[in-house]
Amino acid sequence: MSHLLLLSFFVDLDDFIDIYGNPDETGKLPTDISEGKCTWTMVTALQNANSEQRQILKDSYGRQNPECVKSVLKVFTELKLDDIYRKHAKSSYENIVRTIEAPTFKLPKSIFYYWLDFLHKKPCI
Secondary structure, three states: OHHHHHHHHHHHHHHHHHHHOOHHHHOOOOOHHHHOOOOHHHHHHHHHOOHHHHHHHHHHOOOOOHHHHHHHHHHHHHHOHHHHHHHHHHHHHHHHHHHHHOOOOOOOHHHHHHHHHHHHOOOOO
C-alpha cells in the first residue's frame, strides 16, 4: 500500500511538472496536453470545470494544435490547478508520512523517506 501512495505522488508530480514545470530545470518537455494523455491535471480540470470549460477541454485536449493547447492552459489557469495541486501534494505527502510512521509499517522507513524527500524537493516551477 505505501509503495502505491509513493507511486501516485510521483505520477501526480510528473503530470503537474508537464504543465507547470520549467523544461530547463526539469528536463521534461510539455506534451501531455497535445498528446491527450490521461493525467492528474486533466482529470482534476474535468472535476472542477463548468460546462463551458468542459466543452473547451473536450474540443481542444489531445489536439496537435498550439491554439488548442493554449485554450486548455487557459482553462487550467482559470481553475487554479496549480493551487489545487499544491494542496493535493501537501495532503498526499502528509498521508505518506502517516503511513510510514504507522506501527504496522514493516518496511525500511529510510528508503521511503529517501524517495519521498527526493520527489518533494524536485524542481517544479
